[in-house]
Amino acid sequence: MRKHADARAQQASIQNSVEHEKRMKELDQHIAQGDWEQAQRDATSANQQVKFFNDLNDVGAKPLPGPDGEPLQFSTHEEAEKAAHDNAKFFIGEFKTRTAFDPTTGKYSVYKVPDTDIKNVQLKDPTTGKMHTIPRMSPSEYLDYQTRVQGLKKGALEITKIGAEITRLQTDVKASGLYGAALKDLTAATDKDGNVDLSKIPGGSRAVLVEHASKGLEDALRARSAAIEKHTKAVDAGDKDAIDEAKQNIEDATQISRHYGGVLSTITGNKKASSTAYKPADAPLAQGSARYTMDGHSIDFPIGSDAEKKMLQKFPNLKPSAGSVPPGKVAVYGPDGFRTYLSKDEAEKAKALNAQTGRNDLTFIPGPDAPAPQPNNSSSASTASLQ
Numbered sequence: 554m555r556k557h558a559d560a561r562a563q564q565a566s567i568q569n570s571v572e573h574e575k576r577m578k579e580l581d582q583h584i585a586q587g588d589w590e591q592a593q594r595d596a597t598s599a600n601q602q603v604k605f606f607n608d609l610n611d612v613g614a615k616p617l618p619g620p621d622g623e624p625l626q627f628s629t630h631e632e633a634e635k636a637a638h639d640n641a642k643f644f645i646g647e648f649k650t651r652t653a654f655d656p657t658t659g660k661y662s663v664y665k666v667p668d669t670d671i672k673n674v675q676l677k678d679p680t681t682g683k684m685h686t687i688p689r690m691s692p693s694e695y696l697d698y699q700t701r702v703q704g705l706k707k708g709a710l711e712i713t714k715i716g717a718e719i720t721r722l723q724t725d726v727k728a729s730g731l732y733g734a735a736l737k738d739l740t741a742a743t744d745k746d747g748n749v750d751l752s753k754i755p756g757g758s759r760a761v762l763v764e765h766a767s768k769g770l771e772d773a774l775r776a777r778s779a780a781i782e783k784h785t786k787a788v789d790a791g792d793k794d795a796i797d798e799a800k801q802n803i804e805d806a807t808q809i810s811r812h813y814g815g816v817l818s819t820i821t822g823n824k825k826a827s828s829t830a831y832k833p834a835d836a837p838l839a840q841g842s843a844r845y846t847m848d849g850h851s852i853d854f855p856i857g858s859d860a861e862k863k864m865l866q867k868f869p870n871l872k873p874s875a876g877s878v879p880p881g882k883v884a885v886y887g888p889d890g891f892r893t894y895l896s897k898d899e900a901e902k903a904k905a906l907n908a909q910t911g912r913n914d915l916t917f918i919p920g921p922d923a924p925a926p927q928p929n930n931s932s933s934a935s936t937a938s939l940q
Contacts, residue, residue, distance in 0.1 A: 562651070573601075581818040584815075587868065603656060603763060617664065633652075666692050666693055709779060723809065777807060857891050883918065
């Protein structure tokens with residue numbers, strides 16, 4: 554029975570680390586798109602891996618050595634699967650193993666779990682918070698218990714505690730102590746173009762950044778969810794002061810989430826310079842892309858893309874910057890997102906027609922000046938297509 558249970562636990566650890574790899578690759582994109590529900594799941598997965606890594610160290614688990622005697626570590630699970638196929642005897646044996654993300658190296662490791670029981674184990678009841686002393690447990694039983702505790706869903710943050718939690722997180726983001734020192738190492742490893750050489754960051758600093766950012770992101774998103782609930786209740790009650798306070802709470806928690814999400818994506822090697830990654834407001838804009846600025850961050854999307862439409866569904870009042878519009882043109886946005894580009898003359902006609910019909914549902918964003926366009930016989934057709 555123990556062998557079967559341990560095999561299930563081993564398989565579960567592999568599944569959890571595969572899920573972690575997938576979520577760390579997607580975290581940056583989720584935050585850029587404002588998909589906070591998925592970002593919350595990303596943060597939970599990151600936290601669980603940090604805790605599991607610490608638990609493995611607590612029971613004395615050691616990385617499984619490969620044929621050369623060096624610890625088996627892999628950047629991706631595809632690498633691990635190939636190694637297992639090529640060196641089966643090093644993975645299959647009369648011993649217990651678990652797989653986990655090693656924050657000190659940024660790689661996934663296979664750990665050999667010891668057989669010697671641990672005595673007088675202190676375990677915290679996740680419901681009551683009370684500590685219990687267990688006379689004897691096997692390392693595997695200890696790991697399984699901690700995994701079950703990690704799997705319990707945390708309760709929502711009480712609305713009355715939102716302010717204090719955000720203040721705590723804002724103080725934390727100011728980066729003092731170990732976290733501040735680790736951030737300095739991250740900054741030192743970053744070149745002028747924003748590229749990070751992770752090999753220049755000491756293992757200890759990497760571990761601090763991963764653990765701190767994982768917990769900070771999960772806590773900040775939990776506070777953000779509570780602030781949204783607070784805002785909903787304030788709107789229902791018609792309490793303007795409470796509405797304004799809740800809006801500020803949401804904005805603060807969002808900024809903090811972006812900070813920790815950025816650190817976590819970077820330190821796990823998953824911060825990518827994609828079209829939807831955050832960019833400086835004055836960064837060159839790719840042709841065919843629109844730039845949106847939200848909460849002090851600028852995000853580029855291909856015009857008319859599914860990603861842009863999804864973002865505008867969540868933030869219908871958000872409009873692209875004038876710099877996104879070609880010279881001499883006017884970008885027209887409706888309730889469903891981008892419609893078309895018009896000349897400035899065409900735009901004036903469309904604006905007047907939109908007002909005459911009483912709809913007033915179009916937004917016109919002029920680009921920089923350009924030489925006057927040549928007369929266009931299709932202007933009336935273009936204008937009519939907007940209505």
